[in-house]
Amino acid sequence: MTDHEGTAGPARPGRPARRRRRHVRRHLTELGFGVLALAAIVPLARDALLPQRGSADTGRAKTVISRDMLQNADTGNVCRRGRVALTFDDGPDVYTPQILEVLRAYNVRATFFIMGVKAAARPDLIRAVVAGGHLAENHSWDHPHMADLDAAAVHRQLADTTAAIMRAGAPRPTLFRPPFGNTDGLVDGQARALGLRVVRWSVDTNDWRGRRPADIAATVLGQAVPGSVVLLHDGVANSAATIKALPAIITGLRARGFCTALDTE
Structure with a gap:
């Protein structure tokens, strides 16, 4: 997988104040973009509006998989051109079992980036991820903007999630x-200190934005190169797509000569 490393650097006076100012600036920027986006989409038809990003567990999972989807699953996985890693964020959640079933039928191993609060609520799904040969990795406790947090809060987000996954x-x-x-450097440094x-x-793929399945797939197939890491979601409202x-x-x-594999293989 590609990685983003940084150095935390020495503590400097005034850093909490700078982080607070950055937090305020970012939210003001997001508010400005939100106003512009609202102005742009108001004239659109209701069914064209993008849904709010939300957890899939706000409702019951629809049954998405079918016998036709799985019975002719291609299990061949030859790396003629290289590896592409499939990764899933924000779970485990109500759609995770169906994703695991599809991956099993197609002989795919993937990486699941787990939220600690969901791992604590559904440890059975963590065990199912591991039993399928997949990686269960850290995605914070409850999905904050990590660079807005102080060192103690970052440590809690990471350490508590690791503990929940291991439990x-x-x-x-x-x-x-x-x-x-x-x-940022502080977050990266805290992660390294915890062996992450x-x-x-x-x-x-922007699959959480309410995109159609065909568009999600087209994004992957249009952008994949050897070594690509694909971002998908098993824990959002649009995970059925x-x-x-x-x-x-x-x-x-x-078909393009890529195998679906973990970067550790």
């Missing part, structure tokens, strides 16, 4: 993906 029966995580990709390598992604996209993603990558 569920998974090996100690060695990777940390910062929510929103939001990190900070990793991001190279192909962003991600499940529907998976067969096309997997078979399309393999």
